[in-house]
Amino acid sequence: MKDSVFIYSPLFLNYKFSNKHPFNQLRVELTVDLLKKLKALEDDEIVEPRFATDEELELIHDAGYIRAVKQAGEGKLSEHEALNYGLGTEDTPIFPNMHQASSLIVGATLTAVDHVMMEKSKHALNLGGGLHHGFRGKASGFCIYNDSAVAIKYIIEKYGARVLYIDTDAHHGDGVQWSFYDEPNVCTLSIHETGRYLFPGTGTVHERGQGSGYGFAFNIPLDAFTEDESWLKVYKEAVTEVAEYFKPDVIVTQNGADAHYFDPLTHLHASINIYREIPKLAHEIAHSYCDGKWIAVGGGGYDIWRVVPRAWSLIWLEMKNLSCKAQGALPKEWLEKWQEKSPVELIPTWEDPDPLYQPIPRKKEIEEKNNHTLELALQFIRQQREYNAKKNVNGQTF
Amino acid sequence: MDNMIIEKIMQKNVLTLSPDHSIQDALNLIKKAKIKHIPIISEENTLIGIISDRDIRDAAPSILSKNEKLDALLNKPVKNIMKTDVITGHPLDFVEDAATIFYEHKISCLPITTNGKLVGIITKTDVLHTFVKLTGAHQPSSRIEVRVPNITGMLSEVATVFHKGKVNISSVFVYPEENEKFKTLVFRVQTMNPMGLITELEKKGYTVVWPHMMGE
Numbered sequence: 001m002k003d004s005v006f007i008y009s010p011l012f013l014n015y016k017f018s019n020k021h022p023f024n025q026l027r028v029e030l031t032v033d034l035l036k037k038l039k040a041l042e043d044d045e046i047v048e049p050r051f052a053t054d055e056e057l058e059l060i061h062d063a064g065y066i067r068a069v070k071q072a073g074e075g076k077l078s079e080h081e082a083l084n085y086g087l088g089t090e091d092t093p094i095f096p097n098m099h100q101a102s103s104l105i106v107g108a109t110l111t112a113v114d115h116v117m118m119e120k121s122k123h124a125l126n127l128g129g130g131l132h133h134g135f136r137g138k139a140s141g142f143c144i145y146n147d148s149a150v151a152i153k154y155i156i157e158k159y160g161a162r163v164l165y166i167d168t169d170a171h172h173g174d175g176v177q178w179s180f181y182d183e184p185n186v187c188t189l190s191i192h193e194t195g196r197y198l199f200p201g202t203g204t205v206h207e208r209g210q211g212s213g214y215g216f217a218f219n220i221p222l223d224a225f226t227e228d229e230s231w232l233k234v235y236k237e238a239v240t241e242v243a244e245y246f247k248p249d250v251i252v253t254q255n256g257a258d259a260h261y262f263d264p265l266t267h268l269h270a271s272i273n274i275y276r277e278i279p280k281l282a283h284e285i286a287h288s289y290c291d292g293k294w295i296a297v298g299g300g301g302y303d304i305w306r307v308v309p310r311a312w313s314l315i316w317l318e319m320k321n322l323s324c325k326a327q328g329a330l331p332k333e334w335l336e337k338w339q340e341k342s343p344v345e346l347i348p349t350w351e352d353p354d355p356l357y358q359p360i361p362r363k364k365e366i367e368e369k370n371n372h373t374l375e376l377a378l379q380f381i382r383q384q385r386e387y388n389a390k391k392n393v394n395g396q397t398f
Numbered sequence: 399m400d401n402m403i404i405e406k407i408m409q410k411n412v413l414t415l416s417p418d419h420s421i422q423d424a425l426n427l428i429k430k431a432k433i434k435h436i437p438i439i440s441e442e443n444t445l446i447g448i449i450s451d452r453d454i455r456d457a458a459p460s461i462l463s464k465n466e467k468l469d470a471l472l473n474k475p476v477k478n479i480m481k482t483d484v485i486t487g488h489p490l491d492f493v494e495d496a497a498t499i500f501y502e503h504k505i506s507c508l509p510i511t512t513n514g515k516l517v518g519i520i521t522k523t524d525v526l527h528t529f530v531k532l533t534g535a536h537q538p539s540s541r542i543e544v545r546v547p548n549i550t551g552m553l554s555e556v557a558t559v560f561h562k563g564k565v566n567i568s569s570v571f572v573y574p575e576e577n578e579k580f581k582t583l584v585f586r587v588q589t590m591n592p593m594g595l596i597t598e599l600e601k602k603g604y605t606v607v608w609p610h611m612m613g614e
Contacts, residue, residue, distance in 0.1 A: 022593075089565075089588070090563065090589055090594075140590075171590065174538065196541065197608055197609055199538060199589070200539065200590070201538065201540070201541070202538070265593070267609060
């Protein structure tokens with residue numbers, strides 16, 4: 001069995017709304033090139049993705065919506081009808097062959113799932129995926145089909161495994177959460193910037209699932225301007241405790257890289273350091289609970305030059321236990337190749353410049369608020385744990 | 399705007415009792431249905447009173463006195479302790495009317511009647527939920543706040559920027575400011591990328607209160 005596979009096709013670039021749209025899959029190519037120039041990604045580790053079938057897309061999406069996406073991509077959908085499906089908006093404009101481009105992204109995450117669940121590989125990475133805003137019958141927030149939701153449903157149906165989904169994108173993972181809101185075999189954990197201002201607005205600490213899925217959705221909305229220290233405290237405590245509580249068979253992590261200070265769409269103040277720690281803990285959890293089974297996908301990330309290639313390389317390096325390679329200068333050939341295409345000056349090292357930004361005056365308040373939110377989010381688990389502990393003590397005493 | 403009338407949000411299957419039911423019956427119903435109020439109606443469905451969990455508690459003898467007294471109370475008919483000066487609403491009232499009634503009379507439940515007959519009931523929670531929907535926070539959107547001079551036409555001008563940017567508005571609030579010369583317009587707009595809108599608003603000389611970037 002291989003340790004890790006990297007799912008990639010140059011055709012990922014066909015998922016493209018327009019030249020000025022912030023969602024740009026060139027970031028996957030930038031990452032692949034960085035890893036290759038670092039000599040950390042070999043050709044035999046790269047796996048060609050397949051396309052998702054309509055039947056697979058229908059695990060989550062309405063047949064009518066899939067038909068509409070196909071028609072839109074062929075220029076056969078009226079503007080009015082398109083808008084009902086969230087297509088043809090500024091966020092998700094219509095582009096040629098959008099069905100093919102989107103179903104390849106889903107197929108790539110399914111390819112990752114099959115490799116891990118059929119034990120061909122312990123871990124699998126699809127940086128083209130992580131389109132967590134896609135809804136059953138509606139495109140939203142740059143996402144057409146929800147690859148992660150389809151893949152999770154596929155895992156439940158085909159492999160009967162329980163899935164822990166960890167979403168560290170700066171935006172709430174709404175599409176995935178609502179897909180499994182009443183499903184006790186899927187536990188979703190999303191850590192994001194509060195929706196008070198930021199899209200999509202949901203993801204409050206009180207969204208905990210419903211019916212038999214109650215207690216299997218966790219949300220930790222963080223204050224704007226949250227920095228590394230507070231972000232990581234929340235991440236580590238939440239992931240550790242939720243994993244211990246849910247005891248998953250496999251984990252799926254969504255690795256949006258838009259919580260970084262440089263990201264133009266969000267207001268969190270994280271540095272590259274969190275992107276070193278995120279996969280590290282995910283890796284540990286996968287080995288402690290799931291015999292290593294870990295599927296990682298990409299997600300948001302709109303500073304595609306300075307942030308995403310470094311942040312996403314760190315996931316692959318962690319999977320391969322090579323994160324020690326990510327220190328000091330970036331490969332010179334990579335910097336030379338891409339600097340001329342980049343509108344901003346590239347960061348020449350794996351580390352961020354220090355200081356990255358001016359000190360935040362409200363730092364203490366923000367940390368205090370985040371701790372309170374964390375406490376609320378985990379209250380359910382902590383109370384249950386205390387109750388069980390007491391029961392055990394009493395059981396032994398009497 | 400018919401979602402903003404009481405008829406659209408009221409609970410139509412109301413649990414009721416007659417004036418001759420016992421207080422014990424009322425207590426059982428409150429516990430079983432997890433409700434706090436029971437309208438009391440005549441045989442013709444006319445509203446004649448209301449009883450709450452608190453009315454029963456207030457009527458109950460002190461725990462220090464003997465239990466016979468409590469049993470005697472529970473066997474009495476609800477008409478002995480029900481409130482008869484009931485504040486009611488009409489199905490065609492606006493939700494904000496109900497909100498005002500709840501606020502001014504410090505009550506949490508409002509029976510709805512037409513011609514004296516009970517047709518529904520609403521609670522504070524129902525009204526609150528309607529206001530949550532009004533804020534647009536239940537569907538995917540971003541929030542943008544713009545500070546404008548308190549003169550006519552500002553909302554229309556700002557909304558035109560969204561229109562030109564092809565971005566749908568989920569909700570809009572007009573907040574008064576301490577300084578009466580200004581108002582804050584709060585929008586929830588259906589886009590994940592409000593940057594273009596913000597640039598456009600600022601180019602036109604508006605103050606975008608949020609989102610604002612620190613540092614950069």
